[in-house]
Amino acid sequence: xxxxxxxxxxxxxxxxxxxxxxxxxxxPARFLKTTSREGFGKNLFYDWRYDSQGKMxxxxxxxxxxxxxxxxxxxxxxxxxxxxxxxxxxxxxxxRAVISSFFADIFKNNALNNGLLxxxxxxxxxxxxxxxxxxxxxxxxxxxxxxxYSTGETEHFQINSYxxxxxxxxxxxxxxxxxxxxxxxxxxxxxKK
Amino acid sequence: xxxxxxxxxxxxxxxxxxxEGPSVLYIDRHYIHxxxxxxxxxxxxxxxxxVFRPNQTFATCDHNVPTINQHLPISDQSSRLPVEKLAExxxxxxxxxxxxxDKRNGVxxxxxPELGLTxxxxxxxxxxxxxxxxxxxxxxxxxxxxxxxxxxxxTQTLLQTKPRQMLIKVDGxxxxxxxxxxxILYIISNLGTSAGTGYFxxxxxxxxxSLSMEERMTICNMSIEMGxxxxxxxxxxxxxxxxxxxxxxxxxxxxxxxxxxxxxLKSDVGAIYDAVYQFxxxxxxxxxxxxxxxxxxxxxxxxxxxxxxxxxSSMKALEYMGxxxxxxxxxxxIDYVFLGSCTNGRIEDFRAFASIVKGRRKHPGVIAWLxxxxxxxxxxxxxxxxxxxxxxxxxxxxxxxxSACLAMNxxxxxxxxxxxxxxxxxxEGRQGPGARTLLAGPIVAAAAAINxxxxxxRELSYEF
Numbered sequence: 176x177x178x179x180x181x182x183x184x185x186x187x188x189x190x191x192x193x194x195x196x197x198x199x200x201x202x203p204a205r206f207l208k209t210t211s212r213e214g215f216g217k218n219l220f221y222d223w224r225y226d227s228q229g230k231m232x233x234x235x236x237x238x239x240x241x242x243x244x245x246x247x248x249x250x251x252x253x254x255x256x257x258x259x260x261x262x263x264x265x266x267x268x269x270x271r272a273v274i275s276s277f278f279a280d281i282f283k284n285n286a287l288n289n290g291l292l293x294x295x296x297x298x299x300x301x302x303x304x305x306x307x308x309x310x311x312x313x314x315x316x317x318x319x320x321x322x323x324y325s326t327g328e329t330e331h332f333q334i335n336s337y338x339x340x341x342x343x344x345x346x347x348x349x350x351x352x353x354x355x356x357x358x359x360x361x362x363x364x365x366x367k368k
Numbered sequence: 369x370x371x372x373x374x375x376x377x378x379x380x381x382x383x384x385x386x387x388e389g390p391s392v393l394y395i396d397r398h399y400i401h402x403x404x405x406x407x408x409x410x411x412x413x414x415x416x417x418x419v420f421r422p423n424q425t426f427a428t429c430d431h432n433v434p435t436i437n438q439h440l441p442i443s444d445q446s447s448r449l450p451v452e453k454l455a456e457x458x459x460x461x462x463x464x465x466x467x468x469x470d471k472r473n474g475v476x477x478x479x480x481p482e483l484g485l486t487x488x489x490x491x492x493x494x495x496x497x498x499x500x501x502x503x504x505x506x507x508x509x510x511x512x513x514x515x516x517x518x519x520x521x522x523t524q525t526l527l528q529t530k531p532r533q534m535l536i537k538v539d540g541x542x543x544x545x546x547x548x549x550x551x552i553l554y555i556i557s558n559l560g561t562s563a564g565t566g567y568f569x570x571x572x573x574x575x576x577x578s579l580s581m582e583e584r585m586t587i588c589n590m591s592i593e594m595g596x597x598x599x600x601x602x603x604x605x606x607x608x609x610x611x612x613x614x615x616x617x618x619x620x621x622x623x624x625x626x627x628x629x630x631x632x633l634k635s636d637v638g639a640i641y642d643a644v645y646q647f648x649x650x651x652x653x654x655x656x657x658x659x660x661x662x663x664x665x666x667x668x669x670x671x672x673x674x675x676x677x678x679x680x681s682s683m684k685a686l687e688y689m690g691x692x693x694x695x696x697x698x699x700x701x702i703d704y705v706f707l708g709s710c711t712n713g714r715i716e717d718f719r720a721f722a723s724i725v726k727g728r729r730k731h732p733g734v735i736a737w738l739x740x741x742x743x744x745x746x747x748x749x750x751x752x753x754x755x756x757x758x759x760x761x762x763x764x765x766x767x768x769x770x771s772a773c774l775a776m777n778x779x780x781x782x783x784x785x786x787x788x789x790x791x792x793x794x795x796e797g798r799q800g801p802g803a804r805t806l807l808a809g810p811i812v813a814a815a816a817a818i819n820x821x822x823x824x825x826r827e828l829s830y831e832f
Contacts, residue, residue, distance in 0.1 A: 210406035259513035285513035337389030
């Protein structure tokens with residue numbers, strides 16, 4: 176699917192300083208029954224945002240989104256189930272980037288395939304973001320840098336240049352793979368021999 | 369250049385590489401189920417594309433299906449719709465589908481190998497993280513997201529960056545009452561849930577080589593719980609014996625030729641890995657988890673580490689579970705037992721469970737859900753007389769599906785209740801909102817079902 180182009184993002188953050196946040200927390204399995212990609216945002220982190228009676232938990236920071244576009248979370252974010260619904264839910268809720276000191280593989284791929292940028296920073300830098308509550312963060316994708324606006328602290332992050340290019344231009348993999356179909360057919364024919 | 373088995377399979381499937389980017393990888397086998405495929409078909413249709421190689425994709429419904437009264441329409445509409453959508457999509461795109469009630473239906477990672485759709489040396493993907501299961505036959509098998517399901521449907525290829533490689537060796541003889549689930553829970557509790565991230569695992573060593581295919585699948589299945597891309601085991605005679613004469617396995621001359629190729633699928637002596645870990649089978653005890661990720665495991669007789677009180681994430685987990693640092697789990701009352709899932713829903717798991725409960729009675733305070741992983745397993749239970757053993761001990765056998773592993777159907781553990789579960793994840797709310805999951809193998813689960821409390825199975829006499 177095509178998605179918004181990503182270049183430079185300046186935004187406030189929602190911070191969830193918990194490690195090993197799995198995709199069952201991001202979007203519980205019982206919300207995976209719809210057959211479209213839309214509308215998952217309202218159930219994002221549902222069991223952390225609502226009590227067992229379905230009442231909003233006021234103290235949950237996740238319920239206080241005032242248009243923040245960056246989610247910041249503890250180490251090993253997105254582990255567990257491969258459900259792409261997790262990336263859809265985060266995007267649909269309004270986030271365009273997730274910062275953590277470590278991402279699970281499948282989540283990272285799913286995020287990149289949906290225009291949601293996973294930014295992996297050092298444990299130390301993550302800690303600095305958590306300590307500077309309220310500061311905006313600037314993510315500069317062409318320069319691969321992330322900056323805490325209030326202090327000016329900056330760190331560079333890694334992303335493979337193919338994926339970087341896809342995000343900056345709003346491209347997805349499928350168009351590229353379709354353009355390779357002829358080579359795929361040749362590969363199949365050669366294997367039969 | 370010395371190559372690992374992973375290198376050999378990878379090299380045989382790369383169509384081309386992108387400079388400073390990923391490779392285009394050919395996918396031999398694609399499995400789909402009702403949860404992660406509908407949006408992929410919608411995407412395909414929006415682009416006006418056909419399925420490129422419909423005979424390389426196979427479909428089953430498993431996550432949403434009820435485990436009783438499968439002859440009736442699915443009563444929960446929200447579960448019925450995705451299943452109906454799968455039937456519609458597979459029909460429209462000429463993909464083979466094993467619907468509910470079909471003798472080949474079951475949990476996707478159980479039926480693939482059972483039908484011989486999974487063989488050796490393949491690339492296999494599915495929109496499901498436990499696709500790593502198929503690595504047990506010497507395959508590069510991994511879970512993907514729905515966008516990637518769409519890419520495979522459209523092109524039979526994926527863009528992939530070659531992962532790093534990790535060798536995990538287990539040598540020696542397993543003790544009494546210790547099974548494959550204990551091996552993998554032990555490894556994850558030692559290395560942690562993110563140790564495998566960015567890696568593909570190879571399991572090897574004398575202990576691994578002595579395991580049956582069912583046991584090997586349990587181990588590879590949980591590779592993802594270490595964060596790994598996947599995990600594999602080099603195929604050998606045990607693998608070939610399992611695959612011979614399965615429905616879709618190659619036959620006759622094609623079989624002979626295939627085996628000749630499969631025999632070459634092993635890592636060269638001296639091949640280099642990015643990381644190597646070594647374990648001894650003798651140090652592994654029956655395991656159980658106490659927290660909310662699969663790495664939070666201990667020996668069934670052990671104590672929860674005291675120093676967890678210094679880590680807020682661990683304390684959050686313990687609070688959810690109702691446990692405290694330093695506590696022992698042995699003797700704690702439990703409410704539910706779940707035998708099943710793509711981790712432990714195979715015939716050998718039921719045999720192991722039955723070997724403990726034979727001649728005993730289920731504890732009256734325990735609700736037990738015994739869910740075979742497939743129709744074939746369900747039939748085999750009756751053929752082998754295991755069904756009778758279980759029923760005599762007060763157990764009821766349900767119909768195949770993912771069931772309480774992720775509680776997408778009606779099989780939910782109520783809030784606050786403890787469930788000893790043979791599944792793969794103990795995340796908060798995984799088995800239902802507020803449910804408290806204790807992961808274990810079928811032997812520990814059976815002992816808990818009999819005593820109503822967490823029990824060291826080695827204290828029960830049985831023959832296995």
